[in-house]
Amino acid sequence: MSPNNHPGQLAGTHWDPSQYLKFSDHRLRPALELLERVPLASPAIIYDLGCGSGQVTRLIAQRWPSAQVYGVDNSKEMLAQAAAEPSRVHWIEADIRAWSPAKPPDLIYSNATLQWIEDHAQLFPRLASYLKPGGCLAVQMPLNWEAASHRLMRETLENGAPGGGRLGSQALRQALARKWVENAQTYYDLLVGYTTSLDIWETEYLQVLEGEDAVLEWVKGTGLRPVLNELDDTQREIYLAEYTRRLRQAYPVRPDGKTLYPFRRLFIVAAV
Numbered sequence: 001m002s003p004n005n006h007p008g009q010l011a012g013t014h015w016d017p018s019q020y021l022k023f024s025d026h027r028l029r030p031a032l033e034l035l036e037r038v039p040l041a042s043p044a045i046i047y048d049l050g051c052g053s054g055q056v057t058r059l060i061a062q063r064w065p066s067a068q069v070y071g072v073d074n075s076k077e078m079l080a081q082a083a084a085e086p087s088r089v090h091w092i093e094a095d096i097r098a099w100s101p102a103k104p105p106d107l108i109y110s111n112a113t114l115q116w117i118e119d120h121a122q123l124f125p126r127l128a129s130y131l132k133p134g135g136c137l138a139v140q141m142p143l144n145w146e147a148a149s150h151r152l153m154r155e156t157l158e159n160g161a162p163g164g165g166r167l168g169s170q171a172l173r174q175a176l177a178r179k180w181v182e183n184a185q186t187y188y189d190l191l192v193g194y195t196t197s198l199d200i201w202e203t204e205y206l207q208v209l210e211g212e213d214a215v216l217e218w219v220k221g222t223g224l225r226p227v228l229n230e231l232d233d234t235q236r237e238i239y240l241a242e243y244t245r246r247l248r249q250a251y252p253v254r255p256d257g258k259t260l261y262p263f264r265r266l267f268i269v270a271a272v
């Protein structure tokens with residue numbers, strides 16, 4: 001397993017913004033739905049944790065024009081893409097696991113990122129504790145551990161080699177076997193002692209994807225990255241051929257040429 005890819009930081013820091021942004025409409029919608037539920041009129045200091053290429057961070061800066069807005073990420077590629085577009089956002093290279101704000105923020109926002117970080121029992125109360133009184137923690141994470149795309153990702157590591165053998169290291173298989181996001185009640189229990197109100201909900205989007213092997217292309221931009229990063233060229237080729245075959249069965253192309261990819265997400269808006 002590469003040093004960048006140990007189970008504590010399965011995401012690694014090398015992201016490909018263009019692969020991630022292939023489905024930017026589908027990825028943007030939950031980010032905006034989360035933002036809409038933030039109950040703050042005029043926050044002064046805002047952090048977007050795991051800001052990626054900064055698309056949402058810039059929208060945050062537009063929604064609250066007088067706020068100081070910071071985008072935090074540990075991927076140089078993503079931050080370079082973010083900084084390439086002029087904006088008044090301050091981009092910060094930092095690892096969320098070690099990050100703490102210079103001044104107490106009014107809003108900590110994080111879309112599609114905290115699932116990459118382990119130990120939510122420690123992480124969520126820690127983030128809530130940084131907020132100014134009256135502030136808010138707003139988080140969205142995918143709930144796709146049980147989705148066929150992710151089950152097949154794990155199963156193909158277990159038995160996808162010719163003859164039904166394993167692929168990749170035990171550490172990789174263990175890291176992928178970790179359930180990244182807990183259920184809604186767990187986050188309620190984690191945060192209730194630190195907050196004055198908690199708004200938690202789930203949404204399942206029936207995503208209509210275009211293009212060949214659309215689900216494979218989707219996961220290549222996010223969940224499959226640890227597998228692709230770790231396997232050597234030969235293993236990667238074997239893995240991708242078998243995983244693609246299984247994905248095509250699980251997500252058949254519809255008569256109109258589109259592929260349906262149901263995707264469940266968990267939203268948390270916690271006010272302190």
Ligand SMILES: C[S@@+](CC[C@H](N)C(=O)[O-])C[C@H]1O[C@@H](n2cnc3c(N)ncnc32)[C@H](O)[C@@H]1O
Pocket residue numbers: 009011013015027031049050051052053054055056072073074075078094095096097110111112113116117222
């Ligand atoms: C799936 S992208 C989401 C990007 C953005 N929030 C959005 O909604 O488009 C996840 C981002 O989290 C970042 N990330 C993952 N683990 C991180 C960590 N420990 N510290 C900082 N950033 C991290 C990645 O570099 C990546 O840019």
